[in-house]
Amino acid sequence: MSELVATATSLLRSAREAGAVDVEVMAESVIQRSFRDGADGRSRGRPRSWTSLSLRVRDARGALGAVTARSPSSTALVALVANAMQRAALAEPDPTTAPVGRLDIADRGLGILDQRLKGIGDADRAEVAHQNVEGVRGGADGIRPVSFAYLEEQRERVVQTTAGVSAAVASTRFSLDGSVVDESTGEVLSDSVQSRHFADVASVPLGVDMARRLASFRIRAERPSGDCALLLDPIAVARLLPALVPAFQARLIESGRSFLSGLMGQRVAAPRLHIIDDPGLSGALATRAFDDRGVPPVAIPLLREGIAGGMYLGPELAAARGLRPTGHAHADGSLWTGNLVVRPGSRSRNMLLPDQGRHVAVEDILDLSGVDLRAGTLDLPVRALCMDGPKVLGCAGTARLRCSIQELLTSVVDICSDQSRFRDVDACTWIIYGVQLSDA
Numbered sequence: 001m002s003e004l005v006a007t008a009t010s011l012l013r014s015a016r017e018a019g020a021v022d023v024e025v026m027a028e029s030v031i032q033r034s035f036r037d038g039a040d041g042r043s044r045g046r047p048r049s050w051t052s053l054s055l056r057v058r059d060a061r062g063a064l065g066a067v068t069a070r071s072p073s074s075t076a077l078v079a080l081v082a083n084a085m086q087r088a089a090l091a092e093p094d095p096t097t098a099p100v101g102r103l104d105i106a107d108r109g110l111g112i113l114d115q116r117l118k119g120i121g122d123a124d125r126a127e128v129a130h131q132n133v134e135g136v137r138g139g140a141d142g143i144r145p146v147s148f149a150y151l152e153e154q155r156e157r158v159v160q161t162t163a164g165v166s167a168a169v170a171s172t173r174f175s176l177d178g179s180v181v182d183e184s185t186g187e188v189l190s191d192s193v194q195s196r197h198f199a200d201v202a203s204v205p206l207g208v209d210m211a212r213r214l215a216s217f218r219i220r221a222e223r224p225s226g227d228c229a230l231l232l233d234p235i236a237v238a239r240l241l242p243a244l245v246p247a248f249q250a251r252l253i254e255s256g257r258s259f260l261s262g263l264m265g266q267r268v269a270a271p272r273l274h275i276i277d278d279p280g281l282s283g284a285l286a287t288r289a290f291d292d293r294g295v296p297p298v299a300i301p302l303l304r305e306g307i308a309g310g311m312y313l314g315p316e317l318a319a320a321r322g323l324r325p326t327g328h329a330h331a332d333g334s335l336w337t338g339n340l341v342v343r344p345g346s347r348s349r350n351m352l353l354p355d356q357g358r359h360v361a362v363e364d365i366l367d368l369s370g371v372d373l374r375a376g377t378l379d380l381p382v383r384a385l386c387m388d389g390p391k392v393l394g395c396a397g398t399a400r401l402r403c404s405i406q407e408l409l410t411s412v413v414d415i416c417s418d419q420s421r422f423r424d425v426d427a428c429t430w431i432i433y434g435v436q437l438s439d440a
Contacts, residue, residue: 004156008159020059024161030154032049032151036149038148063090063091103295113170113172143210152175155171172196180211180214187214232362234427245302251314267306272414273306273342274305279338314329337424356387358388359387360386361384378403380401399437400437408435
């Protein structure tokens with residue numbers, strides 16, 4: 001039994017002894033290691049570790065008291081239980097706050113723990129950042145590295161409830177965040193790569209790719225006017241989707257706070273669009289055995305050939321509807337999305353783009369604060385490229401994507417086969433007609 005499991009077991013027992021009828025404990029321990037290499041030198045971060053505890057209790061009346069704590073002492077656990085019981089005493093009874101019943105939780109085959117973790121040394125970690133700094137210097141003239149930061153996280157998560165749920169899982173996460181600058185223009189480009197496995201992060205030539213990408217923006221071209229195709233490159237699709245899918249939360253839809261209110265089961269996107277949230281993909285970034293309420297997540301078909309299909313269903317609303325929750329809840333009740341997968345098309349960019357003539361591509365989305373899920377609108381700054389068929393003529397600078405979310409989704413006329421994984425999204429190129437960029 002690990003120390004974290006012992007802590008969760010002790011906390012659950014203490015809550016029962018204090019008079020709680022129902023108890024849920026979610027415990028998580030994190031160990032972080034970091035290295036940084038940049039223009040101002042190298043630095044190794046001191047290893048950091050902490051424990052987070054979430055306790056939910058229900059008293060004999062069925063009222064809920066919920067508290068959280070970070071790295072509490074053993075004596076603080078007693079106070080944590082007392083605080084939760086006091087909150088329950090002040091709350092109104094609510095039958096929907098009961099723990100979720102026991103469901104089958106997979107503890108094999110998810111591939112979320114790098115089995116080679118013990119063999120990774122500090123020299124290996126430092127080399128990941130350093131080799132990308134060197135890659136920038138050799139990637140393109142005039143492009144200088146700002147910094148590359150390596151971060152490694154090892155997590156253990158434990159859930160225990162009086163409903164019979166008891167599970168523990170260990171996982172790893174590795175990331176590399178980089179920034180480069182064009183000395184001639186002052187333009188800065190930032191990007192990152194993340195994976196459950198060290199080898200994935202260590203083998204990606206992020207620095208070289210960023211240097212060449214930023215250097216390519218020096219070639220300028222005018223954005224074509226008039227009606228033409230608009231491409232969303234895979235990285236832009238991967239940036240946009242996580243900002244859109246929270247609109248599929250049942251609680252927002254039913255309360256009228258999502259643009260999808262009244263549209264479930266109806267066509268809201270082009271027939272070629274099929275998007276799934278799947279937290280069960282082996283080794284993927286958002287893969288998990290259970291959410292913070294101890295629910296094993298299920299795959300949700302958000303769009304089925306353009307029709308709004310599945311919804312994210314939290315434990316409380318699921319209990320009120322007599323349904324199974326989907327397993328996408330954080331401890332505080334917020335949405336925890338899984339791996340988003342766009343089904344790719346059957347034809348490549350080289351096959352599809354020659355027919356598009358002169359057109360514009362959204363190379364990346366620079367800021368997502370202009371996504372309004374309630375109104376269903378977009379007002380986003382994007383980096384635009386001018387293209388002629390599959391050939392990039394040059395960078396057209398910053399423009400704005402202003403339209404409704406439905407307008408964008410319904411205007412997709414084709415999807416390419418170039419599916420790639422960006423963080424927790426498997427994305428591919430979208431070809432759009434009827435939506436035009438405007439000046440920044």
